[in-house]
Amino acid sequence: DQQVKQNSPSLSVQEGRISILNCDYTNSMFDYFLWYKKYPAEGPTFLISISSIKDKNEDGRFTVFLNKSAKHLSLHIVPSQPGDSAVYFCAASVDGATNKLIFGTGTLLAVQP
């Protein structure tokens, strides 16, 4: 039972354009959502998070949008840079981020120069 789904295994974007990565979830008890970036042979690196009381959180080039009614969140990267090329994981948690995280399967983002 995949509670967090990332339906796009890969995404290719031109440098300078917007990257939009999507994530859907099924468990309505999730109240905290995070995005992680992962390079090969490294552990996931935290990018940005959002609690269920908000619908948007912004940090520099990264913005996360949460649509609770649709059980959908997205990560926008503007402008995209070649160094953003990595696997992006969406994760969700019940009772805040300090409990176990449920991860999606990841989306491989390739930013073309």
Next chain:
Amino acid sequence: DTGVSQDPRHKITKRGQNVTFRCDPISEHNRLYWYRQTLGQGPEFLTYFQNEAQLEKSRLLSDRFSAERPKGSFSTLEIQRTEQGDSAMYLCASSPWGTSGSRVYNEQFFGPGTRLTVL
């Protein structure tokens, strides 16, 4: 202290052997988590500790797996009688947690992982 460290980074073993991995969390973090990641999947939760207490274990953690955090600092994950299906990346993460009982929203910081290959 610059982050979560894990040792070893790579481990190759033969089926049936026992292996042990170590994780050193960020020093002020009292929660420590173990995850497992296989090819094409996201990390899957295995277990977590608050200080030395193991608070939750996933059903993925069979009786061949045992985790400890004896003094509330570093943690070890042992796999006994390894099987080829145990081949994966084992990730450790840590986070702070408020003791007031109020909810604290803090991300988990991951280490580089230990890649296990069982032949």
